[in-house]
Amino acid sequence: MKRFSMTALVLTSTMLLPASWAMAGQAPGAAADPDIPISHHDRVYAAEQFSNTVSVTDPADNKLLGVIRLGEPAPTNFSPLYKGQLLVHGMGFSPDHRTIAVVAIGSNAVTFVDTATNAVKHVTYVGRAPHEAFFTPDGKEVWVTVRGENYVSVLDGTTYEEKTRIVVPNGPGMTIFSPDGKYGYVCSSFNPETVAITVADHKIVGHIKQESPFCPNIAATPDGKQVWFTLKDTGKTQVFDASPPFALLKTLDTGPISNHVNFARNERGQFAYVTIGGLNEVEVFRTDDFSKVATIPVGKLPHGIWPSGDGTRVYVGLENEDKLAAIDTASNTVIANVPIGQAAQAVVYVPNAVPEGTGTEGLQPLGVAGQSAQFTMRPAGDKSAPADKAPTSVTLFDQGLVQVLEAAVTGLEPKHPYVLALAERADGKGKLEPLSGFTTNPAGSAIVNAIGPIRQLVHGEAEAPRRYLVIVSGSATELGEPVQVQVE
Structure with a gap:
C-alpha cells in the first residue's frame, strides 16, 4: 500500500502542464x-x-x-x-x-x-x-x-x-x-x-x-x-x-x-x-x-x-x-x-x-489452449520468502499429451550455468532428473523451456513418486547444489 500512496503523490504533481498540451x-x-x-x-x-x-x-x-x-x-x-x-x-x-x-x-x-x-x-x-x-x-x-x-x-x-x-x-x-x-x-x-x-x-x-x-x-x-x-x-x-x-x-x-x-x-x-x-x-x-x-x-x-x-x-x-x-x-x-x-x-x-x-x-x-498450471520458485533454504515475491515463475502449458514448461528465472548469478530439474525431495535434494540446462544473462535471469509429460510427474497419482522443481548450479553432467526450489 505504501508504494501506491507514493505513486499517487507523484502523479498528482504532473497535473501542471502547458496550456498547449493536446489530449490526442x-x-x-x-x-x-x-x-x-x-x-x-x-x-x-x-x-x-x-x-x-x-x-x-x-x-x-x-x-x-x-x-x-x-x-x-x-x-x-x-x-x-x-x-x-x-x-x-x-x-x-x-x-x-x-x-x-x-x-x-x-x-x-x-x-x-x-x-x-x-x-x-x-x-x-x-x-x-x-x-x-x-x-x-x-x-x-x-x-x-x-x-x-x-x-x-x-x-x-x-x-x-x-x-x-x-x-x-x-x-x-x-x-x-x-x-x-x-x-x-x-x-x-x-x-x-x-x-x-x-x-x-x-x-x-x-x-x-x-x-x-x-x-x-x-x-x-x-x-x-x-x-x-x-x-x-x-x-x-x-x-x-x-x-x-x-x-x-x-x-x-x-x-x-x-x-x-x-x-x-x-x-x-x-x-x-x-x-x-x-x-x-x-x-x-x-x-x-x-x-x-x-x-x-x-x-x-x-x-x-x-x-x-x-x-x-x-x-x-x-x-x-x-x-x-x-x-x-x-x-x-x-x-x-x-x-x-x-x-x-x-x-x-x-x-x-x-x-x-x-x-x-x-x-x-x-x-486446450486455456489449460495451464503455475508455480513459483524461491531461494533454496529460504522458506520465509513470500510466494508472491519469489524470483522465478513457472508455467506448464497443457498441449494434450505433453506439456511445455516455461520458467522466467531471475535472482541468480550472471553468466553462470544452471540446470532446471525434477527432484524427489521438496528441498531439491536426492535424485535429480534434468529438464533443461541454461546459462543466465548479464542480469542473472533467463527464459528456460522444456517439453514432455512433466505435469504427470509433478502431480502424479499416489503410486507415482512426486517430483519437485529445482534449479541447481552446474551442467547436466555435473549437477551442483540447489539454488532455487519449488514453493509448495
Missing part, C-alpha cells in the same frame, strides 16, 4: 491524430506462441471473443507433414485497421488476417526466424525483421509479396516507424546496434549503440521526438532522439527481462509503459524528464503491451499466466484480467477493427 494521438500514430474512444468496434489481439493462436478480446467489456487458430499444439507440430504455423509470436496492423500481420517464428511466416472476419487473407514465407512485422504509416509496405538472418524483408502492403530486402546488423529484432513515416528504426537481438533507415529509399542514415546485444522491442513516441527500446539481457531500456543525428538521450535500469515498451498520452502528459518480466511489473516513466511515476504489479511474466485508441488504458499480455491485463492509465492500476491462449507475446490494440457486425466469425473457443 496514441501510438503508433501521431500526436495530432484524434483519440478514438473505446467501443465494441475495437479489438485487442495477442499472439500466443505455445497454442499457436491469436486471441481476440473486446475491450468495451474486456471479454474474450475467441481465438484465431493458426496452428496446432505439440507434438502434432513436430510432424514433417505439419502445415500450420509454429511459435506464433509477433504482430502489427495496417493504418486502415483492417489487417493484422502475425509472425510465426518457427514456420518463417507472416499471416495476414482480416480484422472484420478473422479470416486469413494471405501467408507470406520469409527468411529464417522472423520476429516482428509492421506496416509503414502509409500502408504501402510491411517491414519484417528476419532475426535469424541479417535483413529486413520488405513486403508490398497490398499483395504481401516480398519486393526487396534491407541489409542491417545481424539479428534484427523489431522495426517501428516515426509517426510521420520518414524513418524506420530497427534494433538488433544479436548485435549492440540499432539503425535508422529512410522509408523512401531504404537507406541506413543513423547508427545508435545499444548497451547490450539483445533488443526484443522498439517503439516511437506519438510526438515524434523519441524512440525507446528494451534490452532483455541486461534489464535496461534506452531512449534516443528520433531525428538525426539520433543521439542517445537516456539509459534506464528497468529490471530483469525488460520485455516491451509503449506509450499512452493523457491530460497529465506522455508516458512510457515498460513490461518487466522478471519482476511481474509494468514500470511507468514520463517521457519529458524520464522520471518513474508508477510501478504496477500485473501478474506473471508481462510481455507485449499496447495502448487503447484514447490512451485511457494499456493492455498487457501475461506470458506465464495466460491472461490479458487491462491497466487504467488514470490510476495506473489493473482493472481487468481476461483469459487468453498460451504464452502471450506481442499485443496490439486496433481501434475500430470491426466497423459493423459482431466480428466473431471464424473464432474458436480456447479449448
Whole structure:
C-alpha cells in the first residue's frame, strides 16, 4: 500500500502542464491524430506462441471473443507433414485497421488476417526466424525483421509479396516507424546496434549503440521526438532522439527481462509503459524528464503491451499466466484480467477493427489452449520468502499429451550455468532428473523451456513418486547444489 500512496503523490504533481498540451494521438500514430474512444468496434489481439493462436478480446467489456487458430499444439507440430504455423509470436496492423500481420517464428511466416472476419487473407514465407512485422504509416509496405538472418524483408502492403530486402546488423529484432513515416528504426537481438533507415529509399542514415546485444522491442513516441527500446539481457531500456543525428538521450535500469515498451498520452502528459518480466511489473516513466511515476504489479511474466485508441488504458499480455491485463492509465492500476491462449507475446490494440457486425466469425473457443498450471520458485533454504515475491515463475502449458514448461528465472548469478530439474525431495535434494540446462544473462535471469509429460510427474497419482522443481548450479553432467526450489 505504501508504494501506491507514493505513486499517487507523484502523479498528482504532473497535473501542471502547458496550456498547449493536446489530449490526442496514441501510438503508433501521431500526436495530432484524434483519440478514438473505446467501443465494441475495437479489438485487442495477442499472439500466443505455445497454442499457436491469436486471441481476440473486446475491450468495451474486456471479454474474450475467441481465438484465431493458426496452428496446432505439440507434438502434432513436430510432424514433417505439419502445415500450420509454429511459435506464433509477433504482430502489427495496417493504418486502415483492417489487417493484422502475425509472425510465426518457427514456420518463417507472416499471416495476414482480416480484422472484420478473422479470416486469413494471405501467408507470406520469409527468411529464417522472423520476429516482428509492421506496416509503414502509409500502408504501402510491411517491414519484417528476419532475426535469424541479417535483413529486413520488405513486403508490398497490398499483395504481401516480398519486393526487396534491407541489409542491417545481424539479428534484427523489431522495426517501428516515426509517426510521420520518414524513418524506420530497427534494433538488433544479436548485435549492440540499432539503425535508422529512410522509408523512401531504404537507406541506413543513423547508427545508435545499444548497451547490450539483445533488443526484443522498439517503439516511437506519438510526438515524434523519441524512440525507446528494451534490452532483455541486461534489464535496461534506452531512449534516443528520433531525428538525426539520433543521439542517445537516456539509459534506464528497468529490471530483469525488460520485455516491451509503449506509450499512452493523457491530460497529465506522455508516458512510457515498460513490461518487466522478471519482476511481474509494468514500470511507468514520463517521457519529458524520464522520471518513474508508477510501478504496477500485473501478474506473471508481462510481455507485449499496447495502448487503447484514447490512451485511457494499456493492455498487457501475461506470458506465464495466460491472461490479458487491462491497466487504467488514470490510476495506473489493473482493472481487468481476461483469459487468453498460451504464452502471450506481442499485443496490439486496433481501434475500430470491426466497423459493423459482431466480428466473431471464424473464432474458436480456447479449448486446450486455456489449460495451464503455475508455480513459483524461491531461494533454496529460504522458506520465509513470500510466494508472491519469489524470483522465478513457472508455467506448464497443457498441449494434450505433453506439456511445455516455461520458467522466467531471475535472482541468480550472471553468466553462470544452471540446470532446471525434477527432484524427489521438496528441498531439491536426492535424485535429480534434468529438464533443461541454461546459462543466465548479464542480469542473472533467463527464459528456460522444456517439453514432455512433466505435469504427470509433478502431480502424479499416489503410486507415482512426486517430483519437485529445482534449479541447481552446474551442467547436466555435473549437477551442483540447489539454488532455487519449488514453493509448495
